[in-house]
Amino acid sequence: MLIPSYTAQQTIYEFGFVFTPLLYSVTVLANGQATLNIPNSSSRFKAIMKISGNSEMWVALNRTAYPPTGNTFAITTSELINQNNLCREVKGGDVLHFSCSTNTDLSIALYALLNPN
Numbered sequence: 001m002l003i004p005s006y007t008a009q010q011t012i013y014e015f016g017f018v019f020t021p022l023l024y025s026v027t028v029l030a031n032g033q034a035t036l037n038i039p040n041s042s043s044r045f046k047a048i049m050k051i052s053g054n055s056e057m058w059v060a061l062n063r064t065a066y067p068p069t070g071n072t073f074a075i076t077t078s079e080l081i082n083q084n085n086l087c088r089e090v091k092g093g094d095v096l097h098f099s100c101s102t103n104t105d106l107s108i109a110l111y112a113l114l115n116p117n
Contacts, residue, residue, distance in 0.1 A: 022110035028057065030102050033064065040092040042112035047096065049086045052105035057081045057098055061090065065099040081106075089113075 022045075028034045038045060051057050058065040058078040065078045078099070079086070090096065090110075098106060 020109050020111055022112075024108045024110075026098075026106050028098050028100050028104050028106055030100065032099070034098045034106070036096045036098075036108060038090050038092055038094040038096065038110070043092050044113040045090050045092070045110040046113065047088055047090045048109045048111070049081050049088075049096075050107045051081050051083075051100075054083060055100060055102060055104040057100040057104050057106060059086070059088075060097045061088075062095055063097060065097040067099060067101065 022039065022041075024036055026034050026036075038047070049059065057080075058067050059081055060066070060078045063077045066076070067078070068074070068076070079088075096108070
């Protein structure tokens with residue numbers, strides 16, 4: 001199977017990317033969790049994550065995703081996805097974990113890195 005590649009000269013805004021066969025979508029239920037196992041067909045990928053509407057979602061790599069619980073700064077393992085796309089590098093075999101407070105649609109496109117460092 002041919003896996004579209006991501007090249008470092010391209011921006012993370014997705015302009016000019018070809019369609020990838022590695023597209024995933026799910027509706028994450030309110031106060032629920034969803035996970036995506038990254039395939040081992042490449043050693044590294046760019047994962048472009050998008051959510052619907054004005055929702056907010058939390059993502060964590062290889063750990064359970066949790067929203068913040070207080071009004072003071074604390075070290076966390078989760079990162080916020082909002083109306084903007086979020087692009088992060090992941091490895092084959094990683095697991096992305098997602099959590100949100102309202103039902104939210106999530107789309108993830110994976111682009112393989114041809115020459116991982």
